[in-house]
Amino acid sequence: MSPNEPGGLRERKKLATREALSAAALRLALEHGPENVRVDDIAEAAGVSPRTYNNYFSSREQAIVAALAAERALRVGAALRARPADEPLADAVVAAVLDLCTSTDEPSGDALTLITSNPALRKAFVQTLTEIEQPLAAAIEARTGTRGLAPTVLAAAVSAAARVALENWVSPAPGNPLLVVPQGSLAELMREALGHVAPALDAADH
Amino acid sequence: MSPNEPGGLRERKKLATREALSAAALRLALEHGPENVRVDDIAEAAGVSPRTYNNYFSSREQAIVAALAAERALRVGAALRARPADEPLADAVVAAVLDLCTSTDEPSGDALTLITSNPALRKAFVQTLTEIEQPLAAAIEARTGTRGLAPTVLAAAVSAAARVALENWVSPAPGNPLLVVPQGSLAELMREALGHVAPALDAADH
DNA sequence: ACACAAAAGTGCGTGCACGCAAAAATGCGC
DNA sequence: GCGCATTTTTGCGTGCACGCACTTTTGTGT
Numbered sequence: 217m218s219p220n221e222p223g224g225l226r227e228r229k230k231l232a233t234r235e236a237l238s239a240a241a242l243r244l245a246l247e248h249g250p251e252n253v254r255v256d257d258i259a260e261a262a263g264v265s266p267r268t269y270n271n272y273f274s275s276r277e278q279a280i281v282a283a284l285a286a287e288r289a290l291r292v293g294a295a296l297r298a299r300p301a302d303e304p305l306a307d308a309v310v311a312a313v314l315d316l317c318t319s320t321d322e323p324s325g326d327a328l329t330l331i332t333s334n335p336a337l338r339k340a341f342v343q344t345l346t347e348i349e350q351p352l353a354a355a356i357e358a359r360t361g362t363r364g365l366a367p368t369v370l371a372a373a374v375s376a377a378a379r380v381a382l383e384n385w386v387s388p389a390p391g392n393p394l395l396v397v398p399q400g401s402l403a404e405l406m407r408e409a410l411g412h413v414a415p416a417l418d419a420a421d422h
Numbered sequence: 423m424s425p426n427e428p429g430g431l432r433e434r435k436k437l438a439t440r441e442a443l444s445a446a447a448l449r450l451a452l453e454h455g456p457e458n459v460r461v462d463d464i465a466e467a468a469g470v471s472p473r474t475y476n477n478y479f480s481s482r483e484q485a486i487v488a489a490l491a492a493e494r495a496l497r498v499g500a501a502l503r504a505r506p507a508d509e510p511l512a513d514a515v516v517a518a519v520l521d522l523c524t525s526t527d528e529p530s531g532d533a534l535t536l537i538t539s540n541p542a543l544r545k546a547f548v549q550t551l552t553e554i555e556q557p558l559a560a561a562i563e564a565r566t567g568t569r570g571l572a573p574t575v576l577a578a579a580v581s582a583a584a585r586v587a588l589e590n591w592v593s594p595a596p597g598n599p600l601l602v603v604p605q606g607s608l609a610e611l612m613r614e615a616l617g618h619v620a621p622a623l624d625a626a627d628h
Numbered sequence: 629a630c631a632c633a634a635a636a637g638t639g640c641g642t643g644c645a646c647g648c649a650a651a652a653a654t655g656c657g658c
Numbered sequence: 659g660c661g662c663a664t665t666t667t668t669g670c671g672t673g674c675a676c677g678c679a680c681t682t683t684t685g686t687g688t
Contacts, residue, residue: 254674372582376579482644644673656663
């Protein structure tokens with residue numbers, strides 16, 4: 217009566233299809249370029265109907281980015297849980313988010329360059345950062361014991377800061393010169409951006 | 423050589439079509455319900471071709487919400503500039519954003535209920551809050567004199583907090599009970615949410 | 629083993645977003 | 659007024675997202 221738990225065979229198959237789709241999407245995008253990949257191609261490569269593809273992803277870009285996105289979402293949660301419980305909230309959060317920047321650069325470098333070099337994919341990838349809000353909020357709630365708006369707001373603020381850092385990294389100056397040249401590593405940018413919201417985290421860390 | 427300034431006749435006509443489109447979109451949505459309004463209808467009501475409509479808006483929802491959104495974007499900037507220069511940054515920002523909640527409730531009540539009662543429109547409306555980041559960032563930069571990431575990050579954090587408040591207002595509990603019942607006014611929610619990011623603003627207010 | 633309920637997959641039809649290139653409108657210098 | 663460069667509008671074609679109803683698969687209870 218409950219094949220909805222991770223143990224269920226149904227769930228596993230569903231996850232398998234999802235991964236097959238995103239893997240196929242990423243592979244095809246790498247092979248033929250993002251613009252030359254049609255939804256039908258992805259569906260066929262994954263062995264499902266085009267319509268089924270749309271049951272899993274609501275945009276081509278989302279499918280291509282999904283693989284990296286999912287890994288990142290899991291990593292944040294794990295990283296935050298791995299921090300010592302007595303560490304200040306701000307430090308723990310910063311460390312957890314930074315872990316995303318340092319580790320993710322390696323696994324599939326060509327995938328990252330593909331994504332960052334395509335506007336539509338960049339947008340989808342940045343959008344991905346929104347998905348870390350939920351795990352972040354949960355972790356913050358667990359740490360502080362606070363309930364209500366606070367954890368959600370703080371998680372959203374952190375996510376927003378990370379988004380700004382990421383945007384400034386991929387496209388240094390969309391119109392304005394931007395005094396601080398972001399040629400530095402993403403980690404540096406991220407650290408600075410998070411630093412600006414850290415006071416809010418400190419205030420909530422009773 | 424510069425009909426791009428507000429004085430140019432070309433610019434005025436462009437703005438006029440835009441307003442005609444969004445006005446038509448909102449009116450038709452109010453009359454027949456959001457789902458029963460096709461893009462062609464909006465275009466015809468505004469006296470332009472369907473293709474032209476897409477040169478102005480990239481989604482039906484965006485067109486419907488645009489009228490309210492534009493007014494709000496202007497209002498934030500004005501509200502922030504209207505605050506005394508020696509007021510603490512956090513207070514000024516909170517006041518400016520709150521102004522959005524208190525004033526906007528009145529102009530077109532039925533439009534608001536229409537928007538809040540439709541998921542797709544809600545999404546578009548919430549998305550609108552992103553547009554206040556730019557004016558906010560500019561205003562913060564002007565106040566603090568700080569340049570670089572700080573103003574952008576802070577504006578993003580404020581916008582994110584406002585977004586959370588708005589989301590919790592329109593749909594109190596999407597899954598979880600949420601201890602603090604958000605039946606209170608939007609202004610109250612907003613005030614609390616912004617309060618959680620206020621420390622970050624204080625820290626930047628030299 | 630069998631039947632049955634739930635859930636995932638599928639086909640179809642509709643409306644939409646958007647690139648591209650041609651056509652109309654606009655503003656400027658003469 | 660006149661023609662020219664620029665901008666805006668438009669028509670067309672393509673690919674896509676998604677609701678709906680239907681089929682197939684899967685897990686469970688008997």
